[in-house]
Amino acid sequence: MIPWHVNAKWGQLQRLANKFGDFKLAHAKLVDGNSIWSLRHSVMELWHLDDLFQEVQLYKAHYVPAWWFVEKSNNRSLFEPELCLDLENPDLYSQVLEKLLGQCLVFSSYRTGSRGFHFRLIMSDFPLMTPEKRKNLRRRLTQHFGCDALKVSENVLIALEDAPHWKTGRPKELVFSNEGGGEN
Secondary structure, X not given: OOOHHHHHHHHHHHHHHHHHOOOEEEOEEEEOOEEEEOOOEEHHHHHXXXXXXXXXXXXXXXXXXXXXXXXXOOEEEOOOOEXXXXXXXXXXXXXXXXXXXXXXXXXXXXXXXXXXXXXXXXXXXHHHOOHHHHHHHXXXXXXXXXXXXXXXXXXXXXXXXXXXOOOOOOEEEEEEEOOOOOOO
């Protein structure tokens, strides 16, 4: 039997995929100070399995039931319409928050579980752009807000909401949101 909390997490992931489109999950952990990353599996790929007891590849030669992969997933790729502003310096949180609010942008901010914060903005025009244009616009907006430019590609992984951070074990937590279903 699949643990009840996996069903709840699975439901949350399905709702996100329905709202923002398919995205990939991964599991990361520290072993003796070294980072170990799983293969990535898309939510839609997992959704189309016959059941969550079917096995999926975790590492090169290691397979696990899909429900285990869902339970242990602690990272995800960006949503296609998402801009993730990655702020490593927590002392600058208020400054970025005020700048976003001052520009009347709709967003949510999260404590990552590691050092800093993520600001998630859903940009309604992003799906209409080519991946390269989205990446360039993400880069310019990231620079404008003084954030880390590593999160400009949809292939990058970020901490999964409410999941333990792979380095610290602390969950990524919502700090502020004015989204309420709105988009920029």
